[in-house]
Amino acid sequence: MNDMSQAKTPEVEPVPALRFEAPPSTSLWSHARHVVSENPVTGLAFALFALILLAAIFGPAIVPYDPLASDTAAALQAPSAKHWFGTDQLGRDIFSRVIAATRLDFSIAVFSVALVFVLGGLAGVMAGFFGGWVDKVVGRIADTIMAFPLFVLAMGIVAALGNSVTNIILATAIINFPLYARVARAEANVRRDAGFVQAARLSGNSDWRLLLTQILPNIMPIMAVQMSLTMGYAILNAAGLSFIGLGVRPPTPEWGIMVAEGASFIVSGEWWIAFFPGLALMVAVFCFNLLGDGVRDLVDPQRRN
């Protein structure tokens, strides 16, 4: 959701920072270190991200229990040294399930974002760059999607195509399309007549070349910010779908489903079943959102010197 707002951000011209002649070069890396140092929250975000990545890669290998193995004798146990996050209705170790779920949720986020980035990003850039009917068509499509209550649209798509990971990814990508299209469009439109684009024209670049060599690379940073913000949204979306029963198939561990399953146990006092997956969910989304800001700081040329 939060990403929606990005679309219209640059309304007012920012003031150029004091310019000294021939600014010395700054490597991205040193810049990164600087950004983190001046903004600990971003540092935290990067750390979390690393953690999530590790969990996603090695998770299933390092978990103490088989995330699918039930043990009805040990059902509904509170967190303990044996089961850090406790056990669920079937006595499955929640810690193991939470960790194991990382890979799935993470890939849902990554793939859906990648998909929408390609579709929406490209459509938007073309709309912004070529204008005319391309712009109109893309605009219409975006409007139409926006006119839907997005979550319900996602539900509809998943319900219609059947609840599988692929469809969840697809649905998430589709409802994010307008967002990406708009941002990309705005950015491309601003740069469309920039001096360096004109210059490239004079250098005999075809429109398509311009698009790929001049416009796209310069829009990447903004899109990168978009992506990390949307990743969080993607996960939430998937979780929401699971909650109303349109998620991945049991017994596959997935945060949203686990929360949904645990939901009915909160009132009866077995809070941990929903709590820990919910926590993991929150931490992940939290991380992606902060990461968005971090990436913005990283790529913002104004903060370069």
Next chain:
Amino acid sequence: MLRMIGARLLTTVPSVIGVIIVTFLLTRVLPGDTAAYFAGPAATPQAIAEIRNKLGLDRPLPQQFVSYVTALVKGDLGQSLTTGQSVISDISARLPASAELTLVGLLLAMAVALPLGVLAAVKQGSWVDHLCRIVATAGVSLPVFFTGLLLVYVFYFILGWSPAPLGRLDVFASEPPRITGLLLIDTLVARDFETFRSAFAQLILPALTLAIFSLAPITRMTRASMLAVLGADFVRTARASGLSNTKVIGTYAFRNAMLPVVTTLGMVFSFLLGANVLVEKVFAWPGIGSYAVEALIASDYAPIQGFVLIMAIMYVALNLLIDVLYGVIDPRVRLEG
């Protein structure tokens, strides 16, 4: 201005048509045989066939679409099979509930987010800035249904501060005569403060849930545009001519910063209106969100189509409103029209 509105309306026509078509197709590819579902247990094939015929589901798609559209033109959104009522009456009965909930949630969010965003921008890089960033982000990072459940558990079940999540009114309170459908308003009109309190008490938790979720985008946007504006030349001029801080930030910076924020607000609102599906589910809120979900699960076409259509129209109206609002704040837009 009027010309602008007219133009905007025209541009929205295609997307509304798009919505109608997409919804129709989407609902038709929904798996599950509505007829079989409503033939009830132990239904014989003939029985199912009868119902299918009764619902007109045995006719070819184009034909169904035509009859759907013609009905639509007559203002008939069809019958809901799950509630057994006409979709119009269902929606008109439930829309106010969702609207009230979303509106209050949004207001709540704004009351917190706007000052927070401004503060963060004015004190950029300070701990306030970081704090507001964390708080806002944390808010949006929580799945709404999770937040809802936790709130219910803590404030109702553990602490018992808030009333039972039984929908819009306490069981023994009676609904005020319906004017706007927004209970908070109707009760006041009816001078029925007892019911008002009840309605309000019921509203707090779900509204809070929504507010927490919509905190981030608004804060984010406010902060961003505030920062941009604070850096603008005219703010420097204002400072240089000795205007007081309140004047500079309030009148000069804030109003300019509002432009993008207004747009965001619109998006947040329409988003919430669709997204409070989950909240309504948790709080047994008789809104259109939960209505649509039930229908979807039962692959009950009419309500879904009706719901989406209504939402689309509201979305259009909302954007129109925003454009107008925009015009009010920003003289340049008026000229654009």
Next chain:
Amino acid sequence: MTAQPLLDIRNLTVEFATRRGAVQAVKSIDIQVGKGETVAIVGESGSGKSVTSYAVVRILDRAGKVAEGSISFSGIDLVTADEAQMRDLRGREISMIFQNPRAALNPIRKVGKQIEDVLLQHVQATGATAREKAIEALTKVKIARPEERYDAYPFELSGGMCQRVVIALALACQPQLLIADEPTTGLDVTTQKAVMDLIVELTRERGMSTILITHDLGLAAAYCDRVVVMEKGRVVETADAADIFRNPQHPYTRKLMQATPRIGMSLADLLPEASSGPPAQARAPQAAPAGTEPLMRVENLVKEYPRPATGAFFAKLMGKAEPSSPPFRAVDGISFDVARGETLGLVGESGCGKSTTSMMITRLIDPSGGRIVFDGTDIGAIPAKQFAASPQRRRIQMVFQDPTDSLNPRFTAERAIADPIMRMSTLNGRDALRARCEELARLVGLPVELIDRFPHQLSGGQKARVGIARAIALDPDLVILDEPTAALDVSVQAVVLNLLEELKLRLGMSYLFVSHDLNVVRLLCDRVIVMRSGAIVEQGTAEEVLGSPKAEYTKELLTAIPHPPA
């Protein structure tokens, strides 16, 4: 200068906290401004002249702070004064005018209201009287129909108008000191004159002191009693305006002076004695003997723009575009020739259509009518989209106004220079390419070791050089120079202008030099075309047009230029 100066800056040092520690933007300077005195602070970008003024009114941004020194304003120490006190002074005792007037005004507040805000803030008016006082202020700055203007929004006013409003705003409370920071940069010469005259007149009649911050020595000399020259944060010279041109003391001052184009000097004269430019040759027309086919013939070229759609809305918000109007002719049927080897000047004020013309000639946009015959072929007939593929493309190149904006931030200098070569020449092979780029770099005087840098790591002058190198990479026949030096400091401008001239001779190109700066045009061009609102008002050789103009408009332009005493 009076014994007790109104403003007394002593040993002022301003620091900015950057990632590489504190950077001194202003280094222990002393400046005094007496009552009723007009002082110019002259310097190139980065000289710290603006920072000084911000320090005076204490509106340095968060990073900046006064490290040492004192600023006393009629007895009050502005460095130690508390914020409330400062706020009281700002606008009432000391006020400022900034460049880019449109941006300097609140875009969504009626200008009248904005003036009222100041008046009310400093209790110069009550709610009742505010309006009339505001209108009065507008009247003072010679704004026609002030009652109506009171309700106008900045975007409804021209740049000049806006600046008048800003002045009205600044003078509303009868301050003692006015600081004008580049008040006329970005304004057309005629407007510039009007604005400057207004400022001087108003300040004089009020017996106010004025600090004029500018990069333009001419302006300083023309309007100020005293000139303070700053370089890299230091005051290098302070002298009476009259003297400073006659015998500048400090070498930097001399350099500056020299770099400032004046009547009756040649390009080479712009450069310091030290550096040896190309031999100064008289600007005798170099146009090829009459009769020979011109390189380019433009026949009643027309460009019409439809009413801007909401797409332009963004640009508007940022005050970049002029207010929209129904379909209008940016270029209204103009015709002219460009002879081989000549430099044709295209001058006019903003919005006169000169940029549009150059864009059409470079085939970046399509004309609405007319022909552009280049070396026999009507390239105007080739749609801009396909022109990239046309063999003519490589023969017409362009140098852009803003060197920063015209370089892809993600390309190194080399990549930028190489781009046209890779696209349009047979030359291939990494090494060959590299060699060519280095050659070009040398040609434009860009240190070869810099060509691996990214734009944000290069100075303005260096970027300009990269831009030029790219334009000449394929030995074009015609190069359009669109205000190539507008964004550069005079000293850099001097060098670049000479470079261009030199390259032209060496490579036998023709130039179409688009500019608003007649002084520069006079130096560089053989023939001059003066445009106004899409039409040509006058054309002829540089001498004729700039020496003995026929058209009223041309005369107006010429008189508007501030002439430093030669």
Next chain:
Amino acid sequence: MITRRSVVAAGLSAPLVIQGTARAQAPSRSETLLLVQEYGPNSLDMQGIGASQPVNGVALNCYDRLLRFKPVPIPGGGGNTIAMGELEGELAESWQLASDGMSCTFKLRDATFHSGRKVTAKDVKWSLDRAVSIGGFATTQMNAGSLEKPEQFVVVDDKTFRVDFIRKDKMTLPNLAVTIPFIFDSELAIKNGGDDPWAKEYLKNNIAGSGAYKVESWKPGVETIYVRNDAWTCGKLPQLRRIIARDIASPSTRRALMERGDADVSYGLPPKDFKDLLDAGKVNVVGVPIPNGVWGCYLNTQVGPFKDVRLRQAVAWVMPYEKILQASLFGRGVDMSGGTTPKVAWPQPFPYKTDTAKAKALVDAAGGPFSTTLYFDAGNATVAEPMAVLMKEALATIGITVEINKVPGANFRTEIAKKTNPMVLNRFAGWLDYPDYYLFWTMHGNNSIFNIAAYQNPALDKLVDAARFAPDKASYDANVIDFIKLVNNEVPMVPINQPTHDVAMQKSIGGYQFQPCREPDFRYLTKG
């Protein structure tokens, strides 16, 4: 008196049924019952097409039938249940089977409809005619009791009514006591029915009956409010004057409401919650093993691996009965494993019990391993999902890999109608508690939608039909024992357990009455 406000509401919101003095004397809180349920009725006409489960409740409380099941105490106490054989008159003051056993004559009570009209035999005929002709579920259910055509229903005189049988069927009379053959005020219905002879639209939104309760207000999906019909004569006047039935989708909320004493009665909580509530002891939980109801795993006998009876038996052997009972039903059910000698009852334990070795052997014999898919209705997820997961795990140990497919309610029926799913988890409960009735639906060759295993076996059909229309108890029992034996080793369906139907009630609530339709019967409930 109809208050203005309620009319306004009626105009705008969902239809509001107002009868008599709705708000005249607001009943005190102690006379009002607050019931929370997952979802409410989608119509007020149980005979109508597409009526949802809760509509049974409306039929039960707002309408009368000729007969009703006689309350018999629940063995464990806590209230009453019913027994198939034992009926008592509702609208019928008395009834008399003809000597040839081919018809039954009813004497009607002196009862009045809510409209104030007297109930006549004419109304009874109209209503039963409607039930057999309207189509959909109502007609199907009527047929189950050999009530098939209008000719069977005869008006003798105003107060006398006769039902002619087309065949001897022990289910005919019980079937008159279920929630389908209830009696409408035919005049009122016809008057408002417009050109529709069965007044479907009108009766869907309005009550036209003589029952113990009237519907005061009905907001579909929100709440239904019932008020007592003080003129009810077909039984002891109910104690509760007003019933508010709120739809609360979230079970945990319903539970919370019960625990905090905000709601009086709650149906349909997850077994876990009933267990906890029972253990906590703050509220009463009454459970009745659902008669004729059982959770079963249907194994497709026509397609897929389970064509092979050995594999069906293997599943029956490997089924983790105990685990499932504990982990998914939390003990709220009766285990169906380890049966000994077949009895005349349904459901009853099959001779299988968890024995992996036996199962493995069978799979190997059948040439395992196999892989298959297990379907269940997402609507039952709370119970079915853990079951499915445990089965998946168990079957994996004997070399049968299972993919779980949770089907949204809407398409579950479509799925099972296909009869191609190799493995389906489903709970079926027949209203009429007879083994043959159950098998008629789930395994008979007529291949009803609930014969999910698509089991076809003439031998079984013969036995079931024979039992259904058995002339005497002896032959009936014999047939039942035989087909039980048959399915015991054919296992088209593996019975897992018989769930209990639980209701949570505040301690102050008494007089619980279980009904086969499993909807609350307000007429017996007491408060205080």
